[in-house]
Amino acid sequence: MKTILEGSMAIAETVNACKPGVVSAYPITPQTHIVEELAKLKADGDADFEYVLAESECAAASIVQGATAMGVRSYSATSSQGLLLMTEVLYNIAGMRLPLVLTDANRAVSAPINIWNDQQDVMVIRDAGWIMLFGETVQEVCDLHILAYKVSEKVLIPAMVNLDGFVLTHVVEPVDIPGAKEVKAYLPDYNFKERLDVNNPLTLGAFATPEYYFEIRQELHEDLVNSKKIISQEMRNFKKVFKRSLNLVEYYGDKNADTVIVAMGSVLGTIKEAVDELRKQGKKVGVLKIVSFRPFPEEEIIKALSKAKNIAVIDKSISLGTEGILATELRRILKKNIVSFVLGLGGRDITKEMIKKVFVSVKKEKLIFLGR
């Protein structure tokens, strides 16, 4: 049943339906409403989890790391500087193969300090070994959380669900939140074998000499690459249970488009509107949404863009000194004309007119900053 909810409330309700045992977080704008709502669910007796108040994001991440190592499903959420303060722990969690779900309300990074949306924060942990998913709408973001738990616990790789701060955390939309029973039909109880247990004492987090470290890291890489199949499979299972589809990538627009935009997150809504209008004018355009950024669905992207001549990649982040980060990823797998467009840094509005400008500017330079 659909209800009208703020994005953050919807995420909190969804997480609660996934029945975590431990939740820990530190408040940061624009993640706050998610963790406030979880605290309220706990206070009202509508949640079973232990809610641990952390004194920093480093602590919050470490607390859920400990709980996860116990074999208890856990959750945390953060944003921007908070994610950066968690970074050391996030690398550690992935390296230790602890399944965990974390929400990142994407926000700009200091300096200058700025609380508004872009996707620079999450790019800091791009190479940490996490599954990284991006949602376009509140519904998709909620659904990705349920999927993230399922996949993470199957492949023993932590998963991060990204949503654009304010744009999605604070928007009020009709959304269908499944109940705990419905979720359980898809997401069984967490049963982690390599956990801390006095009856079966294991050592977790041992140090590895050059003799062993290399293969352990290689294995994490290979398992992350191979997790794509599991994600794909679980997206199909998700549709069977919840009657809503999730995809690694989604194409929208003219099937024979010569110019295609590639982007992630809530900006897709604006792009789709621009595509509709341009198509009405007879332009052959389309857009490819990337939902799974890690693992990076190379084959799916190559297939979806096989007919496109020009590719415009929209990034709300930049590898300072080179170009938009998603653009570099596409350049790695495609030998086509690719232009990197950096838009929306620090919460700058991205308008339909700007998207139309992107479609016509795609032959000019390698990197274009489009501020207005």
Place this chain on the structure above:
Amino acid sequence: MKNYKAPLSHLLNPGHSACAGCGMIIAYRLVLDAAGKDVIVTNATGCSEVTTTQYPMTSFKIPWIHGLFENPSAIASGIVAALKYRKDEKTKVIAIGGDGATFDIGLGLISGMWERNDDVLYVCFDNEAYQNTGYQSSGATPLDANTSTTPPGKKSLGSKQGKKDMVAIALAHHIPYVATTTTGYPLDIVAKVKKALSIKGSKYLQIYTPCVPGWGIEPKDTMNVSQLAVQSGYYPIIAFENGQLTAKMKIKKIPVEDFLKNQKRFKHLFKGERFKEEGRGEIPRIQALADENISKYQLT
């Protein structure tokens, strides 16, 4: 011989790579044996971790986790929350860190754990420097100690700062149990671990653990030198329950010089022009610190 335990019957097994005479590893074994097998341990990065858990081996017969340098306290908090969620009241949790992890890099996270009064015994192995990385100064390094980042020279007598008062910091959090002990008194370690684990809430146990290479002592001197630290008043052995001083080790009040003189880290205090010119140079200042402890805790 009736108290003899075969090496492999301990919860921390032989085969680790700690130095001969390491005060930390002796204390660690005592802590675990006193705690028993129904315990989960979180460990900071440092000697206690690298000497015991070189993949694919381990010295531990208890469930053990190492995350990072600064976070054994927060990982322990997560474990406590998980135990609470499971309604497990039997399993105890111990967090372990050296003085660098405790006094410095992990202090914020420890403060959070203590504020929540999480049911964790935090054990600090205090050897007064970052010994694992080559004897650099930490917040626990005492006045005038020679470390690799506080070397004595023409314009330096070693560490300029005194030791951070971690016991007072612990007490300021109003946690139910705060105590110190040392490798030199093994039965005191055992008694304090048992006492601490009988109390609900956050507990802090600071164990003075001589470092053979870092302090520049002989392996045979580990027990002796830590006893001298206590008997001079330099390192008071005390215990607080609910903020009240409830136990202290009475001392013989030997001169602090007897503790300092056989350690290379204090050797520079006993030589050179300054020592001759100023009588006993810095020694009276250090004696004054010990005297302060003696009167503060009435150790004699």
